[in-house]
Amino acid sequence: xxxxxxxxxxxxxxxxxxxxxxxxxxxxxxxxxxxxxxxxxxxxxxxxxxxxxxxxxxxxxxxxxxxxxxxxxxxxxxxxxxxxxxxxxxxxxxxxxxxxxxxxxxxxxxxxxxxxxxxxxxxxxxxxxxxxxxxxxxxxxxxxxxxxxxxxxxxxxxxxxxxxxxxxxxxxxxxxxxxxxxxxxxxxxxxxxxxxxxxxxxxxxxxxxxxxxxxxxxxxxxxxxxxxxxxxxxxxxxxxxxxxxxxxxxxxxxxxxxxxxxxxxxxxxxxxxxxxxxxxxxxxxxxxxxxxxxxxxxxxxxxxxxxxxxxxxxxxxxxxxxxxxxxxxxxxxxxxxxxxxxxxxxxxxxxxxxxxxxxxxxxxxxxxxxxxxxxxxxx
Amino acid sequence: xxxxxxxxxxxxxxxxxxxxxxxxxxxxxxxxxxxxxxxxxxxxxxxxxxxxxxxxxxxxxxxxxxxxxxxxxxxxxxxxxxxxxxxxxxxxxxxxxxxxxxxxxxxxxxxxxxxxxxxxxxxxxxxxxxxxxxxxxxxxxxxxxxxxxxxxxxxxxxxxxxxxxxxxxxxxxxxxxxxxxxxxxxxxxxxxxxxxxxxxxxxxxxxxxxxxxxxxxxxxxxxxxxxxxxxxxxxxxxxxxxxxxxxxxxxxxxxxxxxxxxxxxxxxxxxxxxxxxxxxxxxxxxxxxxxxxxxxxxxxxxxxxxxxxxxxxxxxxxxxxxxxxxxxxxxxxxxxxxxxxxxxxxxxxxxxxxxxxxxxxxxxxxxxxxxxxxxxxxxxxxxxxxxxxxxxxxxxxxxxxxxxxxxxxxxxxxxxxxxxxxxxxxxxx
Numbered sequence: 038x039x040x041x042x043x044x045x046x047x048x049x050x051x052x053x054x055x056x057x058x059x060x061x062x063x064x065x066x067x068x069x070x071x072x073x074x075x076x077x078x079x080x081x082x083x084x085x086x087x088x089x090x091x092x093x094x095x096x097x098x099x100x101x102x103x104x105x106x107x108x109x110x111x112x113x114x115x116x117x118x119x120x121x122x123x124x125x126x127x128x129x130x131x132x133x134x135x136x137x138x139x140x141x142x143x144x145x146x147x148x149x150x151x152x153x154x155x156x157x158x159x160x161x162x163x164x165x166x167x168x169x170x171x172x173x174x175x176x177x178x179x180x181x182x183x184x185x186x187x188x189x190x191x192x193x194x195x196x197x198x199x200x201x202x203x204x205x206x207x208x209x210x211x212x213x214x215x216x217x218x219x220x221x222x223x224x225x226x227x228x229x230x231x232x233x234x235x236x237x238x239x240x241x242x243x244x245x246x247x248x249x250x251x252x253x254x255x256x257x258x259x260x261x262x263x264x265x266x267x268x269x270x271x272x273x274x275x276x277x278x279x280x281x282x283x284x285x286x287x288x289x290x291x292x293x294x295x296x297x298x299x300x301x302x303x304x305x306x307x308x309x310x311x312x313x314x315x316x317x318x319x320x321x322x323x324x325x326x327x328x329x330x331x332x333x334x335x336x337x338x339x340x341x342x343x344x345x346x347x348x349x350x351x352x353x354x355x356x357x358x359x360x361x362x363x364x365x366x367x368x369x370x371x372x373x374x375x376x377x378x379x380x381x382x383x384x385x386x387x388x389x390x391x392x393x394x395x396x397x398x399x400x401x402x403x404x405x406x407x408x409x410x411x412x413x414x415x416x
Numbered sequence: 417x418x419x420x421x422x423x424x425x426x427x428x429x430x431x432x433x434x435x436x437x438x439x440x441x442x443x444x445x446x447x448x449x450x451x452x453x454x455x456x457x458x459x460x461x462x463x464x465x466x467x468x469x470x471x472x473x474x475x476x477x478x479x480x481x482x483x484x485x486x487x488x489x490x491x492x493x494x495x496x497x498x499x500x501x502x503x504x505x506x507x508x509x510x511x512x513x514x515x516x517x518x519x520x521x522x523x524x525x526x527x528x529x530x531x532x533x534x535x536x537x538x539x540x541x542x543x544x545x546x547x548x549x550x551x552x553x554x555x556x557x558x559x560x561x562x563x564x565x566x567x568x569x570x571x572x573x574x575x576x577x578x579x580x581x582x583x584x585x586x587x588x589x590x591x592x593x594x595x596x597x598x599x600x601x602x603x604x605x606x607x608x609x610x611x612x613x614x615x616x617x618x619x620x621x622x623x624x625x626x627x628x629x630x631x632x633x634x635x636x637x638x639x640x641x642x643x644x645x646x647x648x649x650x651x652x653x654x655x656x657x658x659x660x661x662x663x664x665x666x667x668x669x670x671x672x673x674x675x676x677x678x679x680x681x682x683x684x685x686x687x688x689x690x691x692x693x694x695x696x697x698x699x700x701x702x703x704x705x706x707x708x709x710x711x712x713x714x715x716x717x718x719x720x721x722x723x724x725x726x727x728x729x730x731x732x733x734x735x736x737x738x739x740x741x742x743x744x745x746x747x748x749x750x751x752x753x754x755x756x757x758x759x760x761x762x763x764x765x766x767x768x769x770x771x772x773x774x775x776x777x778x779x780x781x782x783x784x785x786x787x788x789x790x791x792x793x794x795x796x797x798x799x800x801x802x803x804x805x806x807x808x809x810x811x812x813x814x815x816x817x818x819x820x821x822x823x824x825x826x827x828x829x830x831x832x833x834x835x836x837x838x839x840x841x842x843x844x845x
Contacts, residue, residue, distance in 0.1 A: 168468030181634035194830025205692035211570030246548035255564030308585035
């Protein structure tokens, strides 16, 4: 029961990307072409290596200092990347387009005030009335606006405020799979004629001990030094990286009508929710890849580097895209959780836009659950 | 399935039927209990006993206290609430087999964070002052592995997907206080795309704990009129002073109308239209001119192919904050014009509080019960009307009325505005 409009072409007309390598299409195109060395910090969060964000001139995308102050780093990073995408699409000053633009953001959230948390946890040990103590300290010590820097949907809210987008937004949560589903649903809505223009992406700040804490509880982080994603058998695990990527997706007809530059065509995006048992990820990803009908010369993998599932992703790619050049996003910019898949799709679009490949697939298996795959074709 | 594809809406799309409804609030579990209490004008707001409230400006809430004997985290309660609502909705729909729901899952879930009891558990293993490096060392011991899954954003929906056997990749979403409505909207869109014949749409929120309450309190968003608790939520009243946090879940089984007819299901209603607009004005405040709310209502009506004159009742966002209720009244006046003073509008939040992430779904369920029963639940605590808000808020007493078309409003922090147009089942199938 596919509607008549279900096969409308979807194109990528804007790419905004920031990472440890820097910002923008050229920087990342060069990294893809040359396989440049990643930027790694092994000291700041020892024993956890991370890829720190390159310095950004925030004023260029977030002109008001008051806006900058009301956000935490993950939100500034996302707002910045979204601004780059709008600039790249030539829509930043297009009020009419920005009122029609629909936004989907893949987000986590919850940046904590580490000093407040630490002091309270220390104090709670000797508190006679722990509940009252917690109430008193939280009431006195939490900045009222911190809540707004923690709420997941406030990245989308800030994108709207800073860039003047009055179209609606939705925020998907759920770690890596949020990024897969954000792109999947944005693509599907345009393909089905439910939307003409979408801004979709995510942002992740890796330089946060609270976020490391959640992943480390489950044993999903690599300790020690950097190693390539597919060569971490000595110490499997993710090396997280601060990164953000947003894409402007548009119906091919709308893009053509306004004479927009098309970076790439976004074909099918597929997602699954496999039971995590040995072989499950390989089977799921093989199924997703085979369903895309792709003949890729490039495969961008958002693999985490975690034990088992990373090798399974490699096996699925060997089987379903045997002749494609394989690039791990993690080897360039690290693993950006909710943003990992959007960053990977952005890298694929950059590769196609700069003539490095004619057709690409993007894959990713979340560290805990969820698998996704996308197909991109040269415009 | 011979009738599949024969009914279309005004825009040529599949009609989206509702074939199952489930609800849990502080008033109780299930449609019958809730409906009885809501039409009796009963409040579920009470003094909070879940955690000590000493030193807090707000000490009341619509907590759901009847589900656990042991301590629990917010994701655990949110999952339990969602499970109960989904069980009720799926059972009513008769769709699929136990553990095999033939449709996708769209779920509004509250943002998740590691909570204090768990952080304290890690801290107990450390000597000296606690810091995050210490917490990381505790985590690295791998003795607390279960906390990882508990505090992933995706876990609640993950567990619901596994329990009910929904299809595809489950969606966990947030549009703040309009999340529940967005979950329904996403189900509608997926069915209209022809991607799925059915969708399980849930909004759930069980996140009243000390820090959550304090955060809203620090933003001066909550009522501080703690005594008596059941009088604190007073939407559209002159002396309204903030919302009261509530907990609950609403679940809806949405289904392609023809698919539902073909299997002989009882059609409870139609989700006829959805509208959503962003508001780039401010992080917590709505545009003073109400423009995004007005446009969201108008979009929802246009999506449904209906006009303001077709609406019989408005299920208000009605939080009981000074700003929301004023903005909502003004926006409704702009949309409904001279009809507005006599068009019934009531706020379920006067009885169950603001169920936050769940609200849009909980209130959509109540809206369908309103249609089915021909009774409009009241806005209680309406002793002191605000002369600046000349509305028929169905004050204090439920009212019999023929209701075929409802508009349900949800507005949230971050400029999220979502409106749903919900209608009675078509009279002739």
